[in-house]
Every structure is written in C-alpha cells, then in structure tokens.
Amino acid sequence: MINKIVQTMADALAGARDGMTVLLGGFGAVGQPSVLVEALIETGVRDLVVVANNAGGGKGGLAGLMEAGRVRKIICSFPRSANSTIFEELYRAGRIELEIVPQGTMAERIRAAGAGVGAFFTPTGVGTKMAEGKEVRDINGRTMILEHALRGDFALVEAWQADRWGNLTYRRSGRNFNPVMAMAADTTIVQSQHIVDLGGLDPEHIVTPGIFVDRVVHVPYGDPPF
C-alpha cells in the first residue's frame, strides 16, 4: 500500500542537507508552507539556496530561516515588501546573495525543470539588465533570451487537501507557485490542511497528481494571517 503521509516533521524533512536548493511555495502570506519552513530551521541545515517569490515578511517562516543565518542565496522576483526587514538587513550587510528573476520567467524556469526542458527562449527581459550574459536569438521575428530550468533538491508546498497517494488540491490564490514547484524537485514535501481518504478527491479537481509528491504531513494551520 502506498502511503506518502508521514507523522512527524523529522520524517517529512528527512534527508535535508547543507547547501541544497529549496523551492518554497507561496505568494505573500497565502499558500506558504510555513510550518515546514519552521521545521527546516530545526534540522539545522545551512548554506541553503532558496527559491521563493518573496524574501519573507515579518519574523516567522522564510524570514526566520534567513535570520538564523541558514540562507546563502535567495532567488526571487520581489524581495521588497512592507515588512521584509530581515532580508533587507542581511542584503545591506552583504550577508545574503540575491538573484532577481522576472516572476513569469521564474515560474517557467521551475515548470521547465519539472517538465524535463533544459532551457527556453522568452521575450521577457530583452534589452534589460536581465539579458546580460544570456544567449539572444531572433525567433519568428521576435528577439528572445535563453533562460535555464531551475530545479530544487526539496520543494516545500502548502496544499488544502491531500490523500495518501499525494494527490493535492489548493485553496483559491493559495495555489500560486505550489503546483509548479511540486513538479520540479527531487523530493516534494507537502503540508496539507486536510487529509482525505483515497478516492475522496474528485479526479477532475485534483490539481497536483501524486506522481509529483513524495511526502505529505497533516498541518491544519488555518487561515493565512491578514
């Protein structure tokens, strides 16, 4: 019997190691696997490369991981927000590397990794700083730049419902990067608000099929903070 549901955070994050690349779902406070991130801090791993849209707000979650000095580099589209003070302090002090990626390019680089595509040409960023050092080609009359797939060792994902095969649904704008990241890591780990019996999810409504998921942990976290 396949059962991807694990009972402890230690089991969920087994195999975490220094220097690995971690994909973190979420956009703003919605859809963030914040309990898995707290558990990642507990594992003590360091020198991490984190891929996330935002550079963490407030104190908990990703901000906490950065504050604990565990993140060597962050790859994101929008590090600035009203309360991203921990990131900004580290960045100004030169204690964290930053790679800025246009949001759609970031999503597509991750999707490409999940789909086995090594790189792709996109018009986004042509003629800007983002194009520096990248291969340029005219395709169907349009100038495009080459962007490479972006893969993770771990993907940490928040879902609304999960079953023991790892089939997932999401809640409203909590979907965001989660399904794309779930496809693009060696090990995809899910914190799910609800666990349902196998067969309890309408196959027409499953957003992430279990083939992309390795471990699920039940975290009835509740609503994201306002």
Add this chain to the structure above:
Amino acid sequence: MSATTEAKPWDRLKMAERVARDIPEGWYVNLGIGMPTTVADYVPLDREVIFHSENGVLGIGPRPPEAERDPWLINAGKQHVTLRPGGSFVHHADSFAMIRGGHLDLCVLGAFEVAENGDIANWATSENDTAPAVGGAMDLAAGAKRLWVIMDHTTKDGRPKLVHRCGYPLTAVGAVKRVYTNLGVFDVTERGFTVIDMAPGVDAAMLKARTAAELHFQA
C-alpha cells in the same frame, strides 16, 4: 473672460477614471500594483472586463468590505479581493502563460520614465540602494497585447517622466502604447508622443515645458 484659463490637472482618481473609460467590454486586463489597481473601480460591473492578477486569479471583482475579506484571496499587490462569478484560479506558470502568451488585451503599469520610443523604466532607480524588485513587470510589459502606463507627468521635484530616452534601468524596450498622466493622454507612435487628450485648462506650452521629448499634436 481671460484667454488663459487655470490649468486643472487630473487627480489620481480622475486619472484612473480616464483610463477606465478607454477599456471596452470583453478585454482581459492586468492592472499593476498601486495606482493602476484603482482603474478597476471605474469600470462598471455591467461592462464585462475580466481582470487578471499574476498570482493566478482571473476574474477579480470589487474590493470586499473589511468584514467580508477572504484570507485566501489576494491580488498581486497582496490586497484582499473578490472573485466574480465565472472567475477561476490557475497556478503561476499558467498565469504567466496568459501574460507571456499574448492572451491579455491590456496591461496598465506605473512607471518612473517612459521614452518616446516606447521604452519603459519602472522597477529600479540608480539612486536606490535597497534590493531591486521586478515582480511580474517585465513579463507583463513584454507579453500583453497592449501596455498602457498611468503616472504623474513629472516627479515630485518637477523632472519630466516622459523622456527622449530612459535613464533608469529598463523594464522593456518599445513596449508602451499609451501614457495617461495628470496632464494628458499620449499615444506612443512611430513619430514619438502624440497628444490625444489634455486635462482641463492644460495647453500645448504647458505640456512642452514639462516634457523632455518632442510632442506631436493632432490637427
């Protein structure tokens, strides 16, 4: 009656209203963070315009009263929003497929500068020492069928924002089709900026004095 009337620049709400007037029913539209977002307030619900947000929301409705906010439903500016009947959710790669794939009829962004060749600079300024944040602006500028900009005509200290060539780091080259400022509306054409509307009391001399690019006036 004096020949020179007092100029009455549009305020931010009037600017948003002016943009909204030009959006026809049936368009799929992405509104950038800040002033562009307010444009939606001036599109009546019975004119069916479908608003998109980068974080995977298609069919955004009016802003909810505080008591009815849904913590799971935000827009790209992290503000709480509603979903209209017929709305849908997608993941980020599909959301940007809508953008990059040319499926959006219009994107409205703010900007630091717009050049007469349609270049836009809206994500970083050279004097800014904080971390740059591009978000989805480059994808939107490169991908939407039309890019309009809504911004003040000059900076707070009076420097023109409509320019010959951008000085700040570019967001996209040759992308802007139209600019709405507090003083007027400007199409970006092969010749450069063409004035298609002016705020009440604004005249050609005033526009020229506040613009660092050539202006063309319709006959």
